[in-house]
Amino acid sequence: MAALVCLTTMTRMVDEQRINIGTLKGLGYTTGQIAKKYILYALIASLLGSILGLMIGYTVFPIIVFNSYGIMYTLPPVDLVFDVKLAVGVTLTAVLITTVAAYSACFKELRETPSVLMRPRAPKNGKRIMLEKIPFIWNKIGFIGKVTIRNIFRYKKRFLMTVLGISGCSALILTGLGIQDSIQMIVDGQYGSIFKYDMSVILDNNIKNSELTDIEKYIKEENAISDYQFVNNQNGKISLGKEEKSINIVIPKNTDEFKNFVGLKDRKSQKPIELDNKGIVLSEKVARDLNIKAGDSIKLLNSKDKKAEVKVSGITENYISHYAYMSKEYYKEVFKRDIDYNRVLGILNNKSKSVEDSISKRLIGEPGVNGVSFNTGLKENFEDTIKNLNYVVLIMTVSAGALAFVVLYNLTNVNISERIREIATIKVLGFYDNEVSAYIYRENIILTVIGTIVGLGIGKLLHQFIMVTVEIESMMFGRIIESSSYIIAGLLTIMLGLIVNLAMYYKLKNVEMVESLKSVD
Numbered sequence: 001m002a003a004l005v006c007l008t009t010m011t012r013m014v015d016e017q018r019i020n021i022g023t024l025k026g027l028g029y030t031t032g033q034i035a036k037k038y039i040l041y042a043l044i045a046s047l048l049g050s051i052l053g054l055m056i057g058y059t060v061f062p063i064i065v066f067n068s069y070g071i072m073y074t075l076p077p078v079d080l081v082f083d084v085k086l087a088v089g090v091t092l093t094a095v096l097i098t099t100v101a102a103y104s105a106c107f108k109e110l111r112e113t114p115s116v117l118m119r120p121r122a123p124k125n126g127k128r129i130m131l132e133k134i135p136f137i138w139n140k141i142g143f144i145g146k147v148t149i150r151n152i153f154r155y156k157k158r159f160l161m162t163v164l165g166i167s168g169c170s171a172l173i174l175t176g177l178g179i180q181d182s183i184q185m186i187v188d189g190q191y192g193s194i195f196k197y198d199m200s201v202i203l204d205n206n207i208k209n210s211e212l213t214d215i216e217k218y219i220k221e222e223n224a225i226s227d228y229q230f231v232n233n234q235n236g237k238i239s240l241g242k243e244e245k246s247i248n249i250v251i252p253k254n255t256d257e258f259k260n261f262v263g264l265k266d267r268k269s270q271k272p273i274e275l276d277n278k279g280i281v282l283s284e285k286v287a288r289d290l291n292i293k294a295g296d297s298i299k300l301l302n303s304k305d306k307k308a309e310v311k312v313s314g315i316t317e318n319y320i321s322h323y324a325y326m327s328k329e330y331y332k333e334v335f336k337r338d339i340d341y342n343r344v345l346g347i348l349n350n351k352s353k354s355v356e357d358s359i360s361k362r363l364i365g366e367p368g369v370n371g372v373s374f375n376t377g378l379k380e381n382f383e384d385t386i387k388n389l390n391y392v393v394l395i396m397t398v399s400a401g402a403l404a405f406v407v408l409y410n411l412t413n414v415n416i417s418e419r420i421r422e423i424a425t426i427k428v429l430g431f432y433d434n435e436v437s438a439y440i441y442r443e444n445i446i447l448t449v450i451g452t453i454v455g456l457g458i459g460k461l462l463h464q465f466i467m468v469t470v471e472i473e474s475m476m477f478g479r480i481i482e483s484s485s486y487i488i489a490g491l492l493t494i495m496l497g498l499i500v501n502l503a504m505y506y507k508l509k510n511v512e513m514v515e516s517l518k519s520v521d
Helices: 002-016 016-027 031-057 059-070 085-110 143-154 154-196 207-223 283-290 328-335 353-364 375-418 420-429 433-469 482-509 513-518
Strands: 199-203 225-240 245-251 281-285 299-300 307-316 322-325 345-349 369-374
Touching: 002 016, 002 031, 002 085, 002 154, 002 375, 016 031, 016 085, 031 059, 031 085, 031 307, 031 513, 059 375, 085 245, 143 154, 143 199, 143 433, 154 375, 154 433, 154 482, 199 207, 199 353, 207 225, 207 353, 245 283, 245 328, 281 283, 307 328, 345 513, 353 369, 375 420, 375 433, 375 482, 420 433, 420 513
Parallel strands: 245 322, 281 307
Antiparallel strands: 199 345, 199 369, 225 245, 225 299, 225 345, 281 322, 299 307
16 A cells, blocks of 8 residues: 555656656756656655654554553563664665656656657547446446446546555454454453353362362352352363473363353354263364364373373364363263362352452352452453553554545546546536536545445455464454444545545636646647
């Protein structure tokens, strides 16, 4: 898109200087001397733009992106470093793109003779289009509609550049909004449809039976707790070939009721996965990292450093940390030992802060309890940390909008400059200012809509690529984009197009009919 901005800007500038170029060439200036003016202009502009871009790129953007990684890590203050090689590479690329665009635009004009250059460019010839060969559609289109469609296909370069610019804009905006949706999905998905329990009581590994009985008795009698489940949670590792990953092994006491506490399901089909005695259910991120599929056999290392070969019976949706779920019967079968339960999962009737504090104080005082955590607190903390991502989304949206505005503004400016005699003619024929504006705007609106639709498709692909690429070790991002994000991205892009139309209205209104028409003479 940046290259597109440079190309349209330099093309517009050279096109506006057409008569001056012809005059200079007629006075005996060489092609190189004339081209030097525009190439130097492009060189200076690109150097200044690169310096400004490096200032922002080495300060604002890194700080925002760095802070966004605070989602999962406690980070030290950001240490900004100036990378000379990167700065030189970026600057050379920007300068090269701009100067090549300037040279390309100049070279095209300078091939003409001075007499041709000192006359306005002849309008492009109109041609029959494919749609005219479909009479039942073409005949139903009004005169103005036919003119608009012909003009769109008459200027194919402008058509492609506008669609490219607009699609790039809407793609970047949708990607930014989609990132926000995907990160938010971690909170809503992990602490909603996956982790259905509200509290977790961590027990001492050496807890006595009498202490365990007292804790269970309190949980049963507590009215705010509607259901509970004992589980064994231990650290382990899984490996396939030479690759190895750390994982949380979870073994519930009651397999049939475990689905009320943790939702095991396939992410794409949303079909529930049963926890049986024939294998383990593995979380998706770790399965994808190790290229593990349902039906594969892998090595599982438990907290006692005992290794066993287990079968993967299913891959479940999961976003935070890595988990392997297995029944107590299957655990006993593969490791040849019973398990002790070291955690209690609970579902609350009342999730108010006061109730959680009361339960926490009561349980912490019980012998054998090492800690109590509530998902509401974890969810709130996680939501606070992802607020930094709003700045990333804002940067992408503003940058995309600025680029799209410049591209569309330049292309509309070039369009009006190239068709100034045509516009002056229809004004002489009696078109009002609003009608003249609509004559040009219809084309912009159609191209903007086409570019927006194409961009939304590109944005979906770009979003998928980014979500997979920037994932961190123990977290999987969502893959969805909410319908509202598509609507917002589309509306923002179309709004930018309307703002450009409004900005160009006064230029169309102030076209001098007599001067424009007599300029050939």
